[in-house]
Amino acid sequence: MTKQNFLPFLMLYYKELRRFNKVFIQTVLTPLITSSLYLLIFGISLGKNINLLNNIPYLAFIIPGLVMMGVLNNAYQNSSTSIISGKFSGDLQDLRVTPLSNHQIIWALALGGLTRGLLVGTITFFVGQIFYFVNYGSMIQVQNYLILFVFMIIGGLSFAMFGLSVAFWAKTFDQLSAVGSFILTPLIYLGGVFFSLENLHPFWQGLSKFNPLLYFINGVRYGILGQTDVTLWLALGVSFASLTVIYIIAWHSLKKSNFTRW
Amino acid sequence: MSVPLRIKGLVKNYGSLEAVKNVSFDIQPGEIFGLLGPNGAGKTSIISCIVTLEEPTQGEIEVYGYNVAKEPRKAKYKMGTVPQELIHHGFFNTQEILEIHSGYYGIVNNKERINYLLHKLGLWEHREKKVRQLSGGMKRRLLVAKALVHQPKLLLLDEPTAGVDIELRESLWEFVRELQKEGVSILLTTHYLEEAEELCDRVGILNHGQIIKIGETKKLIKDLTHRKVTFQLKTQDKGLEHEYKITIEGDRHIFSVPYSKTIEELFNELSLTLGDVKDLSIQEGSLEDAFRYLLGGQGE
Ligand SMILES: Nc1ncnc2c1ncn2[C@@H]1O[C@H](COP(=O)(O)OP(=O)(O)OP(=O)(O)O)[C@@H](O)[C@H]1O
Numbered sequence: 206m207t208k209q210n211f212l213p214f215l216m217l218y219y220k221e222l223r224r225f226n227k228v229f230i231q232t233v234l235t236p237l238i239t240s241s242l243y244l245l246i247f248g249i250s251l252g253k254n255i256n257l258l259n260n261i262p263y264l265a266f267i268i269p270g271l272v273m274m275g276v277l278n279n280a281y282q283n284s285s286t287s288i289i290s291g292k293f294s295g296d297l298q299d300l301r302v303t304p305l306s307n308h309q310i311i312w313a314l315a316l317g318g319l320t321r322g323l324l325v326g327t328i329t330f331f332v333g334q335i336f337y338f339v340n341y342g343s344m345i346q347v348q349n350y351l352i353l354f355v356f357m358i359i360g361g362l363s364f365a366m367f368g369l370s371v372a373f374w375a376k377t378f379d380q381l382s383a384v385g386s387f388i389l390t391p392l393i394y395l396g397g398v399f400f401s402l403e404n405l406h407p408f409w410q411g412l413s414k415f416n417p418l419l420y421f422i423n424g425v426r427y428g429i430l431g432q433t434d435v436t437l438w439l440a441l442g443v444s445f446a447s448l449t450v451i452y453i454i455a456w457h458s459l460k461k462s463n464f465t466r467w
Numbered sequence: 468m469s470v471p472l473r474i475k476g477l478v479k480n481y482g483s484l485e486a487v488k489n490v491s492f493d494i495q496p497g498e499i500f501g502l503l504g505p506n507g508a509g510k511t512s513i514i515s516c517i518v519t520l521e522e523p524t525q526g527e528i529e530v531y532g533y534n535v536a537k538e539p540r541k542a543k544y545k546m547g548t549v550p551q552e553l554i555h556h557g558f559f560n561t562q563e564i565l566e567i568h569s570g571y572y573g574i575v576n577n578k579e580r581i582n583y584l585l586h587k588l589g590l591w592e593h594r595e596k597k598v599r600q601l602s603g604g605m606k607r608r609l610l611v612a613k614a615l616v617h618q619p620k621l622l623l624l625d626e627p628t629a630g631v632d633i634e635l636r637e638s639l640w641e642f643v644r645e646l647q648k649e650g651v652s653i654l655l656t657t658h659y660l661e662e663a664e665e666l667c668d669r670v671g672i673l674n675h676g677q678i679i680k681i682g683e684t685k686k687l688i689k690d691l692t693h694r695k696v697t698f699q700l701k702t703q704d705k706g707l708e709h710e711y712k713i714t715i716e717g718d719r720h721i722f723s724v725p726y727s728k729t730i731e732e733l734f735n736e737l738s739l740t741l742g743d744v745k746d747l748s749i750q751e752g753s754l755e756d757a758f759r760y761l762l763g764g765q766g767e
């Protein structure tokens with residue numbers, strides 16, 4: 206990438222940052238509240254009665270899941286609302302009439318989503334640590350930061366790109382929210398945020414293995430707790446493959462898409 | 468040498484609707500070209516194809532020799548566009564929008580140009596307002612500023628004066644003329660035919676997706692319209708019968724004379740001399756007349 210090509214890309218990324226910066230309170234406060242609620246209800250109230258095989262507290266078990274859920278949801282939200290609001294206001298067409306290429310648009314929006322996702326993931330993690338400290342008098346020791354970040358980054362990029370593809374494809378606002386509630390939310394919840402595969406009926410265990418989110422979430426769990434339901438290499442492989450597939454989908458959806466306003 | 472814009476055999480269909488049917492034309496360096504036509508004629512569709520917002524069904528478009536389908540980025544650095552529809556930007560103010568837009572062209576420090584445009588387009592006092600705080604005409608001028616941040620050599624204006632008051636309309640056209648002097652070539656659409664007549668070196672008239680006439684504005688008017696010549700005579704004894712005569716109003720004899728005939732010839736054919744004439748007025752044909760004539764002939 207030459208300098209002249211790199212700058213338009215940087216500007217779009219910068220604009221994405223500015224955009225969510227203008228709603229910063231919402232960006233920070235919302236995950237603070239939702240993750241606190243989850244930790245309170247599931248981690249502490251219900252969690253007392255849940256026993257996991259390796260004797261880790263249930264609270265510790267769900268923290269990585271909640272972290273990744275925050276990353277994925279926010280990455281998806283950020284890029285999809287950016288596109289959709291651009292379709293509403295009409296400024297999406299600026300991206301087409303200026304020299305930005307499809308690849309630049311994908312990467313800038315994906316990085317924008319990832320940045321917000323990582324921010325939310327980090328906040329969620331700290332909230333989790335506070336809860337853990339209050340309950341057990343110590344902090345969770347992160348086992349492997351490298352692996353933790355690799356999975357958060359792959360997950361965040363994938364979901365931001367997915368959000369972008371869906372938003373470009375959607376002809377109405379309903380279609381966008383339908384994908385959110387009928388596809389994403391179930392996949393996230395069934396991806397092992399709140400439970401371990403071991404506790405499932407073998408049939409559901411088998412089915413869950415087809416959910417790519419299982420690998421994203423378990424990768425993060427490995428990074429934080431050092432243990433996972435699936436092997437690390439499998440999780441890495443599936444995650445990279447998912448990212449590649451989603452990138453190709455995003456690229457196609459941009460090539461076919463219309464940038465004119467709704 | 469490559470021309471600013473070359474359109475060859477452009478076809479644009481929306482489903483079964485043929486919005487643009489085999490349109491071809493060029494824009495020469497430094498010229499102002501008016502693309503005129505009634506609502507739904509296909510003007511915006513053509514512009515959308517040029518700026519790659521729509522994909523042509525068929526045909527080729529080149530901007531300074533760069534095929535917009537094959538080398539879109541090179542073509543896009545060369546052109547700026549003002550869309551017909553107003554654009555809103557949720558979060559940013561006027562100045563920020565122009566900075567961001569410059570960035571899309573890879574220009575980081577564009578303060579000077581942006582300030583120049585803000586002043587030029589009467590937006591300086593409104594530079595810290597969000598788009599929704601601007602009036603319709605100001606929004607339109609913001610779009611013009613956006614189109615010009617990167618100093619394009621080809622400017623596409625899709626009804627830039629819709630909703631702009633008369634004073635600002637004049638200053639906007641003045642600005643367009645200035646740009647022309649700087650060597651910018653301009654394609655514009657407008658429904659104000661008087662302004663088009665004053666401004667455009669050439670016009671293309673589009674109807675139902677087809678160019679039905681293209682040429683120099685002055686020549687087109689000459690070819691397609693007549694002059695209205697009115698005499699008042701000193702005495703009433705002359706009959707003044709002639710094929711060009713259309714009516715008599717009181718003592719005023721009114722003729723519709725094609726540009727191929729000089730006033731001298733008309734005088735001779737009527738066997739009149741200037742001495743017989745008390746008063747004489749000549750009304751030149753207008754682009755609007757030519758436009759009406761063309762569209763009337765097409766069974767509009
Ligand atoms: N996105 C679209 N989908 C379907 N039909 C369209 C679309 N855009 C334009 N059309 C149709 O194509 C034809 C040409 O429209 P276009 O907007 O190019 O006209 P125009 O000359 O710009 O008109 P106006 O003077 O009203 O702006 C019209 O019949 C219009 O209904």
Ligand SMILES: [Mg+2]
Nearest residue numbers: 510511512551
């Ligand atoms: Mg139009």
